[in-house]
Amino acid sequence: MKKRKTNIFLGWLLTVTLCISNSALHSQEHPKLILTKAGVEKIRAELGKVPLFDESLEELKNEVDAEIALGIDTPIPKDYSGGYTHTRHKKNWFVLQKAGVLYQILDDEKYAIYVRDMLLQYAELYPTLPAHPKTRSYARGKLFWQCLNDSNWLVYASQAYDCIYDFLSKRERKNLEKNLFRPFADWISVENPQFYNRVHNHSTWGNAAVGMIGLLMGDDELVDRALYGLKNAPVNTGEKDNDGGFIYSDDGRAGFLANLDEPFSPDGYYTEGPYYQRYAMYPFLIFAEGLENVKPELKILEYKDGVLLRAVNALLNLSDADGEFFPLNDGQKGMSIYTSSLVSAVDIAYRYGGKNPQLLSIAQEQGQVLLDDSGLDVAVGIRDGLAKPFEKKSINLSDGPKGEQGGVGILRYGNEDLTLVFKYAAQGLSHGHYDKLSYSFFEKGDEVLQDYGLSRFVNIEQKGGGNYLKENKTWAKQTISHNTLVQNETSHFKGKYEIGSKHHSQLYFFDASQSTVQVVSAKESNAYPGTEMHRTMALIKGDSFEKPFLLDILKVTSDSKNQYDLPFYFMGQVIQTNFEYNAPETIEPLGKKYGYQHLWTEGQGKASEDNSKFSWMNERRFYTLTTTTTAADEMRFVRIGANDPEFNLRRDAGLMLRRKDTQHTTFVSVLESHGSYSPVSEFAVNSKSNIASVKKVRDDEKYTAIVIEDIKGEKYVFILSNKDESNSSKHNLNINGNDYSWSGPYFFK
Structure with missing residues (x-):
């Protein structure tokens, strides 16, 4: 009897060890955040067979090829929104992510080289930068005048890094993580708690940025910081005192989960209004997809009864007959379901939300899909004639x-x-x-x-x-x-x-x-x-x-x-x-x-x-x-x-x-x-x-x-x-x- 128990224990230990080993092995596979290794293989097998995906790929390739031909520019930051340095760094974050995707799908090293060289330039630049010279923001970034835009950059750059991770040498990865990514994550969080420890769309971007680079680097502390906010730091309530400064609460909640709990209603309405819901849906969903791929045990898309997926339906219902969002609260007229953040929202909601065929008709109107596992699912559904009209009712x-x-x-x-x-x-x-x-x-x-x-x-x-x-x-x-x-x-x-x-x-x-x-x-x-x-x-x-x-x-x-x-x-x-x-x-x-x-x-x-x-x-x-x-x-x-x-x-x-x-x-x-x-x-x-x-x-x-x-x-x-x-x-x-x-x-x- 004792020998049998010993054999059972050894068998359990072997099973656990194999599971841990397989988990560790899986966690080291790249890409793993948004694109996945299995997904890339499936995408490559479908190239030339899925019209909307192929068209989206061709459009993106032409855009990135034009940027590569122009060369890399990472200027010293000095402008507000709309100025050259702001616009250039903003364009860089988009091109980085897109070039990384092209490297994975087309297996063409020119895209990996481009991403590597740009990231290395940023790794050389970033340690030399003080806070941004424009002082209007309550939380200045380094590349941009506000930490919000720095967070935008890191959300996209982390995806690019994931795509070329295996292409880089260990020395290059160590350089990027030591001189760029870790200090970048610290700046927008521990160095700017008034920005990071807050329930607001700004903080959602910050949480997603820190969390995604944490998932990629295998840094559980950064992931916890993303999910739960800064420990032992006051929470920015969003309220202001008579002098215009923020009021802080020592017993409040912050982090990604708090930003899911507080601003969203059970119906998926985001309290800041549809203009900012549209803006926040990208970090909400892209980080959630990263967590779903790397830490599926969290079941993040089931959190609060699946509020993120219901939020996509709510947001689509907050648009007029032309697809433009109702300008509730601070909202720019003309912003619509055709923006890139809604392309990602629709694709991710389709893949993880039960493949609602009505979302396919929205994707058809948008005329493009994400170049990842979600986008392929949508494009295949459209190709196979599964789309049904999206019904907006009272x-x-x-x-x-x-x-x-x-x-x-x-x-x-x-x-x-x-x-x-x-x-x-x-x-x-x-x-x-x-x-x-x-x-x-x-x-x-x-x-x-x-x-x-x-x-x-x-x-x-x-x-x-x-x-x-x-x-x-x-x-x-x-x-x-x-x-x-x-x-x-x-x-x-x-x-x-x-x-x-x-x-x-x-x-x-x-x-x-x-x-x-x-x-x-x-x-x-x-x-x-x-x-x-x-x-x-x-x-x-x-x-x-x-x-x-x-x-x-x-x-x-x-x-x-x-x-x-x-x-x-x-x-x-x-x-x-x-x-x-x-x-x-x-x-x-x-x-x-x-x-x-x-x-x-x-x-x-x-x-x-x-x-x-x-x-x-x-x-x-x-x-x-x-x-x-x-x-x-x-x-x-x-x-x-x-x-x-x-x-x-x-x-x-x-x-x-x-x-x-x-x-x-x-x-x-x-x-x-x-x-x-x-x-x-x-x-x-x-x-x-x-x-x-x-x-x-x-x-x-x-x-x-x-x-x-x-x-x-x-x-x-x-x-x-x-x-x-x-x-x-x-x-x-x-x-x-x-x-x-x-x-x-x-x-x-």
């Missing part, structure tokens, strides 16, 4: 780590013919705006009522070094720049991050289950202490209307009398109003702060009694806004651009409804899209509103009832339960002799 995306900090509701009609984007989310970290219960409206890919986005000319050196302009704070972040309510010419939370970051709006209900009416409703009670805003928006298909119309009910209750401003930032040309206004001979700014200093008053008049109408034309389509008003209300045409001598702001127009000396009130508006105009035939079709009137027939603490009558006399009734959102609650109401009975938070007929 969706409600929660915000906050547990999905309890507001969110974004998106109502879509048809094939994205009309799309409402309603924001009732949390602050959004440092990139958030003060715009509770704001919305934007799209027809196809065109803005009808717009969100301004950010004030920045990204990577255009002449405009503030390509960085955020002061107008981003004085205008773009302020409440008046959004389609939402402003009280007493003061931004929500007084425009203070430390207040706004503590609060979020509350979803009242979301219902997209019916074909004729879709509704999203939310409340905000902290933007102005003592005032509650309750906004309900419904996309309604009426039989007598050419297209669905948008109903907007904004109920305000307050403990004091206030001035309320409700702007509508329309795109296009004014056609007609039913109210009179005067255009001043000399225009003046509307106010002095909270963004009002950037608005010119171009026209001012009194609202029409009962309903005020405003029609405009954009992209050869007509739009009419009908809003309930009183004779005491003011209507102002405004235009962005006051106090902007450097022309940093767009000269966009808006219509503002101002209601003074009011305590409780309800704003009701209906927005129609109708008709068209042809400059060829010179015919205007259906250019006038189909609405005869919009009336509040009941408006009290419990219910708000709206009747919309069209020009043929047909009436549409929408009743909102203001206090009870339960789907099971039954309501019975008599309004003007008519009985209404229903279950749930609203009635429509």
Whole structure:
């Protein structure tokens, strides 16, 4: 019996030893991070047989060959974004990674030599560099003016190093790791904890950079530093004190896992907004793929119930019919699903997320794939005819780590013919705006009522070094720049991050289950202490209307009398109003702060009694806004651009409804899209509103009832339960002799 136990133990020991040996052997195989040895063999076997992969390879080869012909340049850093040295080092990180991939796939040593020689130049340069000479950043890099871009460089350079690892001599590897990679990782982490120990997209790049080079070098300490942040170092909360410095927390969490836990909701919404979610998805997913390949036991793509893979679906749903992301918070208009970070996101999500065939149609639209295992899977799926259309439907995306900090509701009609984007989310970290219960409206890919986005000319050196302009704070972040309510010419939370970051709006209900009416409703009670805003928006298909119309009910209750401003930032040309206004001979700014200093008053008049109408034309389509008003209300045409001598702001127009000396009130508006105009035939079709009137027939603490009558006399009734959102609650109401009975938070007929 004893001998048998000894034999069993020896057998187990031999098995463990073999497993350790095999694991060690596997961990030394290169490439192993993103490209894998097995994957390279499969790719080589498929060359010439997978059209989209072959096309992507040819395009990349032409690009890298052109760079090789130009020679290597690693200049002394001196510029902000958009300057030569910044742009050159940025281009270098892309070319390094691409040349490494070409070496593996084509087995052509010229690419390995190019990567080796450039990395060796960096290894000679890096130890001589002080912190970057430009001092604007809170965390200066060495190659770039901010540690963020240094982290970008290391994420890509680590992939290049992996691809040529076996091509290099031991002495060359030792040189690179001692003089370049390890000190580089230390600089962006231990030397800059205010950058690294933070929950923010910047830190995600830093975590991924340190982690990827750690995986490659077999340095478990660096990998732990990436996953869990710096030990015994304070965590940058993202909040700032009165002097503009960051506030630190000694008991907070940092690192890659914290950046997965905190900014992402269970639905995959990233609290900074889609523009920065797009930017952060590359380090999130590329490091996750590296961990999946090198440390599969971590099961990183299953972390937080697979939130990274669900985030790709959420991000795709945060785009318009043209694939451009909705400009929530700091967001540059025009950024779209065609950016390289979304190519990687779609490919990785397809490979590791169950091979959803709808993602293949997105990849087809993108027209390129990654040149790695994921990209090959996608290209093969497309080749084999597996692609299905990606269906973007109405969706409600929660915000906050547990999905309890507001969110974004998106109502879509048809094939994205009309799309409402309603924001009732949390602050959004440092990139958030003060715009509770704001919305934007799209027809196809065109803005009808717009969100301004950010004030920045990204990577255009002449405009503030390509960085955020002061107008981003004085205008773009302020409440008046959004389609939402402003009280007493003061931004929500007084425009203070430390207040706004503590609060979020509350979803009242979301219902997209019916074909004729879709509704999203939310409340905000902290933007102005003592005032509650309750906004309900419904996309309604009426039989007598050419297209669905948008109903907007904004109920305000307050403990004091206030001035309320409700702007509508329309795109296009004014056609007609039913109210009179005067255009001043000399225009003046509307106010002095909270963004009002950037608005010119171009026209001012009194609202029409009962309903005020405003029609405009954009992209050869007509739009009419009908809003309930009183004779005491003011209507102002405004235009962005006051106090902007450097022309940093767009000269966009808006219509503002101002209601003074009011305590409780309800704003009701209906927005129609109708008709068209042809400059060829010179015919205007259906250019006038189909609405005869919009009336509040009941408006009290419990219910708000709206009747919309069209020009043929047909009436549409929408009743909102203001206090009870339960789907099971039954309501019975008599309004003007008519009985209404229903279950749930609203009635429509």
